[in-house]
Amino acid sequence: MTSPAASPLSPFQQWIIAAMANAGGEVGPDVNPFGLGFEAEGRQARILPHPDPALAVIEVEVQSLADVPQDRAQSLAWELLRLNHEARFEHPWAAIIDDDEVLSLTTTVVMASMGRDALGEALLAGVEQAARLAVVTEALLADPAESTTERPTFDQLRV
Secondary structure, three states, X not given: XXXXXXXXXXXXXXXXXXXXXXXXXXXXXXXXXXXXXXXXXXXXXXXXXXXXXXXXXXXXXXXXXXOOOHHHHHHHHHHHHHHHHHXXXXXXXXXXXXXXXXXXXXXXXXXXXXXXXXXXXXXXXXXXXHHHHHHHHHHHHOOOOOOOOOOOOHHHHOO
16 A cells, blocks of 8 residues: 655645635745745735744835934834833734844744634734834834924834
8 A cells, every 4th residue: 555645845835825725816836935925015025934844934024224323223123122022912923123124023823723814814914013013113213303293102112
């Protein structure tokens, strides 16, 4: 008795193909094993495999910080750490600054627990959170001497 051939696709690739089919989209069997990137509501989004094959990572870009002066970027990073700490029980998203100085929101999901519409809902939630964080980030990065708006309080930072 022979066993069926194992799929040449990783669990991540199989999950992406199934999730896209559930959403009415189509992704061929050549889906990149290192992730899928696309534009969602004007923001770059990525779905990436996690080192644990049962998990996937969803990232949504907020904005580039490459042109932000170092002192303001450091101040923003401190506020983002505080925000991540406060929000950790409210939603699964965390703000990160990557090696390319791009501020993004990220979350890790269990692929097996993502129902028919869950990936789309998670992406939409990430895009909405990223849009709110972009507004707060702009206010935090504004030069107080040039700004006509009041600097947001910590409670207003909660996205």
